[in-house]
Amino acid sequence: MAFLIGEALLIAAYEIGRDAVYRIIEGGTIEVNSIMLGVTVLSILSKEAMFRYSVYVGRKLNSQILIADAYHHRSDALSSVAVLVGLGAQKLGFQYGDAIAGLVVAVFLVKVSLEIIRENVRYLPGQAPPFEVCERIKKIALNVPNVLGVHDLRAHYVGNKLHVELHVEVPPELSLKEAHDISEEVKKRIGQIPEVEVAFVHVDIKGVTK
Known part of the structure; x- marks a missing residue:
C-alpha cells in the first residue's frame, strides 16, 4: 500500500x-x-x-x-x-x-x-530481508541454551512484517519436552524483533536428523 x-x-x-x-x-x-x-x-x-x-x-x-x-x-x-x-x-x-x-x-x-x-x-510479498537481519536472527537463535546450530533459515516480507522459518539443532540426549521448550524459546526471542510477525522453528537432533 x-x-x-x-x-x-x-x-x-x-x-x-x-x-x-x-x-x-x-x-x-x-x-x-x-x-x-x-x-x-x-x-x-x-x-x-x-x-x-x-x-x-x-x-x-x-x-x-x-x-x-x-x-x-x-x-x-x-x-x-x-x-x-x-x-x-x-x-x-x-x-x-x-x-x-x-x-x-x-x-x-x-x-x-x-x-x-x-x-x-523491499516490503513487496516474497522479498527477503537484508543479510544483516538474517544474521541477527541466527545469532538470537544460537544464544538460546542447547542450540548447537542453525540452518535452512528462510525469511520474507508480508507487508512490512517478516515471516521467519528456521531449523535449530539440539543435543541428542535431550528429552522431547526439553527440545520442544527450546524451540518455543527460540520462537519467543525471534518474535521480539519488532519487524517479525511470526516465526516457525523446527527442531533437529544433532547428528541424527536434518
Missing part, C-alpha cells in the same frame, strides 16, 4: 509541474484579496499539522503506510504554499511567482515519492 502511495505522489508531482508550466506559457492573472490569503494560510497550517501527526503515529506504530500517507498532507500543504507564494508575488507584480513555486513543489514531491517507493520495494 505504501508503495502505491509513493506512485500516487509521483503522479501528483507530474500534475503540479505540468500545471505550473502551463501557467508560465499561457500567463493570466487573478485578483488577490485578504480572504484568499487567509484561507491559503489556514490550509497550510492544518495540512502541515496533519502531516506531522500522521508521521508521529506512523513511526510509533512502525507503519510505513501511515508515514507514506502523511506525505499526501504534506503535498497539499506544499501546494498551498505554492499558491500563497504565487498570490504574494502577483500582489507585488511578479506574474509567474505561483508557477515557479509550483515547479519547486513538484521537484520536492518527486524526491519524496522516489524515497517512499525505494523504501517500500
Whole structure:
C-alpha cells in the first residue's frame, strides 16, 4: 500500500509541474484579496499539522503506510504554499511567482515519492530481508541454551512484517519436552524483533536428523 502511495505522489508531482508550466506559457492573472490569503494560510497550517501527526503515529506504530500517507498532507500543504507564494508575488507584480513555486513543489514531491517507493520495494510479498537481519536472527537463535546450530533459515516480507522459518539443532540426549521448550524459546526471542510477525522453528537432533 505504501508503495502505491509513493506512485500516487509521483503522479501528483507530474500534475503540479505540468500545471505550473502551463501557467508560465499561457500567463493570466487573478485578483488577490485578504480572504484568499487567509484561507491559503489556514490550509497550510492544518495540512502541515496533519502531516506531522500522521508521521508521529506512523513511526510509533512502525507503519510505513501511515508515514507514506502523511506525505499526501504534506503535498497539499506544499501546494498551498505554492499558491500563497504565487498570490504574494502577483500582489507585488511578479506574474509567474505561483508557477515557479509550483515547479519547486513538484521537484520536492518527486524526491519524496522516489524515497517512499525505494523504501517500500523491499516490503513487496516474497522479498527477503537484508543479510544483516538474517544474521541477527541466527545469532538470537544460537544464544538460546542447547542450540548447537542453525540452518535452512528462510525469511520474507508480508507487508512490512517478516515471516521467519528456521531449523535449530539440539543435543541428542535431550528429552522431547526439553527440545520442544527450546524451540518455543527460540520462537519467543525471534518474535521480539519488532519487524517479525511470526516465526516457525523446527527442531533437529544433532547428528541424527536434518
